Amino acid sequence: MASLQQQQPANLKSDEEERKRKRMISNRESARRSRAKKQQQLDELLGEITRLQNDNSAIVKKIDGATQMFVGVESQNNVLRAQLTELTDRLHSLNCVLHIAQEVSGMAMDIPEIPDTLLEPWKLPSSVQPITTSFNMNMF
Template structure:
């Protein structure tokens, strides 16, 4: 079986929030992948309300998963359940995953910030009676978002971005099961003549990929912790500045009060108006004053 035939037999599963992306970005991506002879599965083929077992079976049949994180991704429990299955298969090294951050920052997904995080907490509250499930969602989000991925922002060109994804998928498919890229120099006669050398090279190749991924995960975790430290330090600086400003205002107010007390003498009759003197003049009255 040649490389092209094997590529057709290897499925790419696309995990995404349907309502937000189905008719736009995802449709363009699927078309581009199919145009390059790549077998793609998206959940439009499943009936609404059907058991997740069928979707899990599609994930198990796949070689690569594309997880498209978008602003409304965490609105969908289906997306989150699929993500848990993708994480399980990835941990077992039976599936490769490429996270795609579509108009959301990786740090937003990793730390559940903004609307993305608020929607997740709504799902978490909705399923509060099934804490193991919500914990698996959180673990899957943290794990997959820390992997090497691709980011599409407001300045990105969609056509170019789709081409980049197709290129990365092709590289992964060619590297799967020992199918290295032709340009890598591994397909000459001398190399293919030794089955043992081939298997050893494949094992080394996979191990190197695993190490690169592990290093990337560590780097992402360090970056996240550094970002938290920077945010806290910035907040402390703001609070320190506000405290200094309030202290200075209080000092100025005290100075004004001391100045007024030292210069202006307030008369006693203003301080005790009930002690003010008044002239004691007799009131003259006559009988005529009481006549109507």
């Protein structure tokens, strides 16, 4: 009987040690899976960062292109406004000369008045469709 009692604690100890060993193996495997899952999440996030950075670069390039186009169109508009002002002034001067010639000669002339739209270009109607012609800046 004494040997039976001695064997039982040894068996219990052995069973307990086996459970601890299995639990330790299970914990290690669980930790390995957890690390692998975290690494996969990290890799996915790094991939998303790369994709978002590429998207951001593409958007910045589009914004830069649109900004350059805007600056170009704004520059052309400024040139056209200056030309409109110059041509309107010339037309006004020519009309003055025609009025003087009409008074001096006594002949009736049909002198068109300068349209208000030329005097106030911001009131000119704008076209709905974009203008796609090229404009030679050295034309005048």
